Amino acid sequence: MISPPPIPPEPTLIRRVIVKPDGRRLTFYDFEPADADAPPAPAPEEAPRHVGTPLESAAG
Amino acid sequence: MSELRWNPLLGEWTITATHRQERTFLPPADYCPLCPTQPGAFETEIPTPAFDIVVFENRFPSLQATPPAPAVEGGDLYPVRPARGVCEVVVYTDRHTTTLAEESVERIRRLILVWRDRFAELGARDDVAYVYIFENKGEAIGVTLHHPHGQIYAYPFIPPRVARKLAQAERHWSATGRDLLGDALDAERRDGRRIVCENEAFVAFIPFFARYPYETLVVPTRQVAALTDFDARERWRLAEILKTLLVGYDRLFGFSLPYVMALHQRPTDGGDYPYARFHIEFLPPHRTANKLKYLAGSESGAGAFINDTIPEETAPRLRAACGSG
Numbered sequence: 296m297i298s299p300p301p302i303p304p305e306p307t308l309i310r311r312v313i314v315k316p317d318g319r320r321l322t323f324y325d326f327e328p329a330d331a332d333a334p335p336a337p338a339p340e341e342a343p344r345h346v347g348t349p350l351e352s353a354a355g
Numbered sequence: 356m357s358e359l360r361w362n363p364l365l366g367e368w369t370i371t372a373t374h375r376q377e378r379t380f381l382p383p384a385d386y387c388p389l390c391p392t393q394p395g396a397f398e399t400e401i402p403t404p405a406f407d408i409v410v411f412e413n414r415f416p417s418l419q420a421t422p423p424a425p426a427v428e429g430g431d432l433y434p435v436r437p438a439r440g441v442c443e444v445v446v447y448t449d450r451h452t453t454t455l456a457e458e459s460v461e462r463i464r465r466l467i468l469v470w471r472d473r474f475a476e477l478g479a480r481d482d483v484a485y486v487y488i489f490e491n492k493g494e495a496i497g498v499t500l501h502h503p504h505g506q507i508y509a510y511p512f513i514p515p516r517v518a519r520k521l522a523q524a525e526r527h528w529s530a531t532g533r534d535l536l537g538d539a540l541d542a543e544r545r546d547g548r549r550i551v552c553e554n555e556a557f558v559a560f561i562p563f564f565a566r567y568p569y570e571t572l573v574v575p576t577r578q579v580a581a582l583t584d585f586d587a588r589e590r591w592r593l594a595e596i597l598k599t600l601l602v603g604y605d606r607l608f609g610f611s612l613p614y615v616m617a618l619h620q621r622p623t624d625g626g627d628y629p630y631a632r633f634h635i636e637f638l639p640p641h642r643t644a645n646k647l648k649y650l651a652g653s654e655s656g657a658g659a660f661i662n663d664t665i666p667e668e669t670a671p672r673l674r675a676a677c678g679s680g
Contacts, residue, residue, distance in 0.1 A: 299554065299555045299592075302587070302588055302591040302592075303461065303591070305464070305468075305587045305590065305591070306465065306468075308465075308468045308469070308472060310472070313402075315400075315402075315411070317414075319411060319412040319414070320411065320412050321400070321401070321409060321410070321411035321412075322409065322410045322411070323403070323406055323407070323408075323409055324407055324408040324409065324410065324465070324468075324469050324472070325407050326407060326465055326468075
């Protein structure tokens, strides 16, 4: 059986946010090469959210 | 003017966005707003001479974080709401004349990391119920800018087609305890005729029920509901299978194939969706090299799709184009 090809180490994502003159947000995503010995980066956390009244039910 | 208008006949929202009539339409390459800004040249959306991947809020958004009040008065029959949400543009590269199919697996993986980041950030917003990542590619689809890019709509509601698919999945889950797309994947793998390409973590196939001749679903072999739930191995395998499929699409008719690419993930409205399974849907409008599938009377008026082909015949062609046999 042929084993799947190896996976290159995952780069680290780096964000740099600027606000454009008209107020819109722009994010530069850059990537640092991975350290081959480093453990995989954790997934970004989703913040707990407040759940309001959904629009669907408001519309009936 | 921009607002949500309730359609009581279909039970869904229509988004009005009259300012989008003025958006940039197929500008010449030296006035592309998605290219990097070069010294002394026209100032684009991106104020640097080079970049890797950039995401910015759409200048002509259908949904806005701070929307204007509705310009019309609603009522019991016709509720209206502010068009609240977020519309973003994802610029895949600073090179104008490439496509995602021409990019390396590594760059596609980077794009997946950006998608994951945007899903996590936008999905955490109180006013966002569904984060929809997509790409419109090609003039046949109606793109207004050729520079390789995709978009993200963070809706304040679950869009109707997504809601319908989730309702079907929930019904199946309640009846069987299994996720519907997982069962569809098992059926496709058992049959085999409609498989286009696969690897250890993903399978791409033209589904039994395809509405477009070369419509493809890319489905994970593990039930994962969102990009944030994949591990590094799966992200790489997703990038690999996307590369294989996109190259196959371009080889199919010998030109860069237009398509809609739609990422489907669990909603972010705080609900529980144990029956949701992440998948990517490709909807190319071409049925042959020089004929398009139009959404005409039956599709637009009645919602009943007519496919002039059968997937048992189209899948082998796309499979061969992908180099998968």
